[in-house]
Amino acid sequence: MGKRRQKPKWVKRIALNHIKQLISLASRVVKKDKERARRYCRLAIYMSRRYNVTIPKELKARICKGCYIYLKPGRTAIIRKKSRPKPHMTITCKECGHVSRLYLESKHLKRKKTEK
Numbered sequence: 001m002g003k004r005r006q007k008p009k010w011v012k013r014i015a016l017n018h019i020k021q022l023i024s025l026a027s028r029v030v031k032k033d034k035e036r037a038r039r040y041c042r043l044a045i046y047m048s049r050r051y052n053v054t055i056p057k058e059l060k061a062r063i064c065k066g067c068y069i070y071l072k073p074g075r076t077a078i079i080r081k082k083s084r085p086k087p088h089m090t091i092t093c094k095e096c097g098h099v100s101r102l103y104l105e106s107k108h109l110k111r112k113k114t115e116k
């Protein structure tokens, strides 16, 4: 493991803006060009790792963890609301079948960072 230097705040802010732009671009092109949407999403994930910034939950939920497609309800994803055991939504990727869950109440979702 190498030393990881913390990126300055302004760099992170720019990176986050860029990430948001990429994801909104992906949302626009996914209708016509899925591969391009995937490329934007992959780039967004890559940037979040590279610059050590967290993608906001509601945006991150839009990217399929299986194939990186932009998840658009009705187009590339099926969204179902469930109420048990806790209120949440399941997002199923139509492209690869990956299912992710999005909990609607996030009060208790604060977790310690234990990533690698």
Ligand SMILES: [Zn+2]
Binding pocket: 064, 065, 066, 067, 068, 069, 093, 094, 095, 096, 097, 098
């Ligand atoms: Zn997928």
